[in-house]
Each structure stands twice: as C-alpha cells, then as structure tokens.
Amino acid sequence: MQDSGAKLFDWQIDSDNPWWNRPLKYGEIGCTLAHLACWSQADEHSNAPYILILEDDAVLNPGFLDTLLAGLHRLQEQAIEFDLLYIGRYPLEPDRPGPATGFVRPGYSHCSYAYLLTRTALPIMLAAGLAQAIIPIDEFLPALYLPHPRPDLRARFPPQLTALAVHPPLATQRAKTEAGSDTENSDFAGT
Incomplete structure (x- = not known):
C-alpha cells in the first residue's frame, strides 16, 4: 500500500460498537479501494450526469431501470438536487421524510x-482524502451527508454532500449465506 500512497485511518477505538472495537479487515480495505477506483475511473473517463455503483452481490428489482429513470425525472422536474442516491442500503438510524x-x-x-452519484459529487468525494485515511466505505458515505456518530470520523470527514434514498429500495443484497462476504470473511489487517 505504500506505493499507492494509500494509508489506513487509525480505526480501532474503545467502543461498544463491535465494528469500531477491532482492527480493519483486509476485505474492508479492498472494498473501499474498489469504490475509490470506480469513482476515479468515472471521473476520468465519463461525462455522464450519473454514475451507478453496484457491488457484485446487488440484486436489482424487476423494472429497476424504468423505476429509477422515472424517479430521476421526477427529481429533475421538481428541481430537487442531490449528490448521492442510495438505491439499496441497510438503515441503522431512522430516515427523514424526503x-x-x-x-x-x-x-x-x-x-x-x-x-448513484452525480457527476458533481465525484470531485468532492475524491478530494475528501479517503485514500489518505482509509475507512470502510459503509462509514465513509454516511460521513459525507450527516455528522458521523464517531467524533474522530466526523472531524476527518465532515458532511459535504446531499443524500437521498429511494424508498422502497430498488435493489437488495444477496444473503451472506448465499453470496458470502468479501469484507467479513477476511483477516484483520496487521495481524
């Protein structure tokens, strides 16, 4: 990782949250680097207004594309701006009305x-310095649209984006019993 200039954030803290009270896993690092690579690739090689990011275990609902395009059209018609649009996710805290x-x-x-990301969100996300302080992507994305529950992450990655989520979701995630988990089934970094 030294050759790429990537560095790990001082992740492990004393916490009741089991995800924070342990070192990062190699799979979490790899997942974050994969998302970063997708953003960089899109930023360098695409002029599309939207960039759709799907992990290998995403399952799209029937009619996904038509429903997504209709929703994007509705947002555009109503001049509702956003940077990040969750198509599928697991909420850990309550949502607010949209x-x-x-x-x-x-x-x-x-x-x-x-x-889904907007073209204008890409440079903001890439400039946030995730490569210099790698954390799990599932912690980075929420940090960019709301004050993160961890003070150290809140200080390192302050909110900079406007986020929305499709409700109900247009995608689900294959069950870990069926698909496995590249992040959870990997070793801890540095051990």
Whole structure:
C-alpha cells in the first residue's frame, strides 16, 4: 500500500460498537479501494450526469431501470438536487421524510451495495482524502451527508454532500449465506 500512497485511518477505538472495537479487515480495505477506483475511473473517463455503483452481490428489482429513470425525472422536474442516491442500503438510524414521493433523506446507513452519484459529487468525494485515511466505505458515505456518530470520523470527514434514498429500495443484497462476504470473511489487517 505504500506505493499507492494509500494509508489506513487509525480505526480501532474503545467502543461498544463491535465494528469500531477491532482492527480493519483486509476485505474492508479492498472494498473501499474498489469504490475509490470506480469513482476515479468515472471521473476520468465519463461525462455522464450519473454514475451507478453496484457491488457484485446487488440484486436489482424487476423494472429497476424504468423505476429509477422515472424517479430521476421526477427529481429533475421538481428541481430537487442531490449528490448521492442510495438505491439499496441497510438503515441503522431512522430516515427523514424526503422531498418527493418515493424518496427519503437517509439516516446513518450501511451496506453500500447499490448507489448513484452525480457527476458533481465525484470531485468532492475524491478530494475528501479517503485514500489518505482509509475507512470502510459503509462509514465513509454516511460521513459525507450527516455528522458521523464517531467524533474522530466526523472531524476527518465532515458532511459535504446531499443524500437521498429511494424508498422502497430498488435493489437488495444477496444473503451472506448465499453470496458470502468479501469484507467479513477476511483477516484483520496487521495481524
């Protein structure tokens, strides 16, 4: 990792949260680097207004594309701006009402297996310095749209984006019993 300039955030803290009270796992690091690579690739090689990120275990609902395009059209018609749109996720804190039918303002969420970014969000996300302080992608995305529950992450990655979530979700995640988990089934870094 030294060759790429990537560095790990001082992750492990004394906490009742079991995800924070342990070292990062190699799979979490790899997942974050994969998302970063997708953003960089899209930023360098695409002029599309939206970038759809799907992990390999995302399952799209029937009619996914038509429903997504209709929702994006509704947001555009109503001049509702956003940077990050969750297509599927696991809410850990309650959502707030959204600005349009079919959308909510997401609370703290995990499982970033399906989301959409706007073209304007890419440079903000890439400039946030995630490569210099790698944390799990499931912690980074919420930190960019709400004050993170961890003070150290809140200080390192302050909110900079406006997020929405499709409700009900347009994608689910394959069960870990069926698909496994590249993050959870990996070794701890540095051990």
